Amino acid sequence: EIVLTQSPATLSLSPGERATLSCRASQGVSSYLAWYRQKPGQAPRLLIYDASNRATGIPARISGSGSGTDFTLTISSLEPEDFAVYYCQQRSNWPSTFGQGTKLEIK
Amino acid sequence: EVQLVESGGGLVQPGGSLRLSCVASGFSFSSYSMNWVRQAPGKGLEWVSYISSSSSTIYYADSVQGRFTISRDNAKNSLYLQMNSLRDEDTAVYYCAKSWMRYFDYWGQGTLVTVSS
Numbered sequence: 001e002i003v004l005t006q007s008p009a010t011l012s013l014s015p016g017e018r019a020t021l022s023c024r025a026s027q028g029v030s031s032y033l034a035w036y037r038q039k040p041g042q043a044p045r046l047l048i049y050d051a052s053n054r055a056t057g058i059p060a061r062i063s064g065s066g067s068g069t070d071f072t073l074t075i076s077s078l079e080p081e082d083f084a085v086y087y088c089q090q091r092s093n094w095p096s097t098f099g100q101g102t103k104l105e106i107k
Numbered sequence: 108e109v110q111l112v113e114s115g116g117g118l119v120q121p122g123g124s125l126r127l128s129c130v131a132s133g134f135s136f137s138s139y140s141m142n143w144v145r146q147a148p149g150k151g152l153e154w155v156s157y158i159s160s161s162s163s164t165i166y167y168a169d170s171v172q173g174r175f176t177i178s179r180d181n182a183k184n185s186l187y188l189q190m191n192s193l194r195d196e197d198t199a200v201y202y203c204a205k206s207w208m209r210y211f212d213y214w215g216q217g218t219l220v221t222v223s224s
Binding site: 032034036038042043044045046049050055087089091094095096097098099100101 | 151152153154157166168169202208209210211212214215217
């Protein structure tokens with residue numbers, strides 16, 4: 001099973017700042033990685049697929065990069081709705097696995 | 108508009124059984140693979156099971172293999188999860204999630220399963 005490790009566990013930033021979240025895979029997953037955002041009490045929402053492609057309706061200030069084992073989610077200028085928990089997910093191998101999450105909180 | 112509505116959660120004793128349902132609308136259900144993903148209270152996401160559009164391919168997480176059974180009825184636009192021999196560690200919100208390129212592009216609101224004596 002591929003283990004995804006996200007860092008940091010918690011990130012404290014202010015609105016308007018830039019956020020950089022990391023996801024590292026225990027073995028290469030090519031570009032088969034997605035990012036999700038989950039707000040309290042809600043289901044996750046797909047943000048990025050295949051490492052760098054934005055899902056429908058996702059604004060350009062949210063971007064993804066990386067391949068192989070190291071991936072990054074960048075939010076260029078934080079909006080209030082961005083403060084949530086973020087998960088990465090790989091679909092390279094079964095079982096599909098998620099990272100443990102990064103909580104992005106207001107500083 | 109895509110909608111996925113889960114039901115069937117509740118309180119069950121260890122060793123008991125429960126059947127979850129998910130009714131889909133707003134897309135051609137019979138054309139897409141589907142999944143169950145769960146989230147224990149205060150914890151992260153865990154993929155549980157996958158079923159292809161025709162039910163020909165099914166996968167389970169090791170943690171539920173042999174205890175849970177996924178199925179679907181395309182005529183009823185419905186997905187199911189039969190959960191037997193439930194354990195404390197199965198306590199979670201269970202989400203029905205539509206597959207797209209083996210990612211999860213739409214999710215239901217979830218149904219809470221609590222396993223406790």
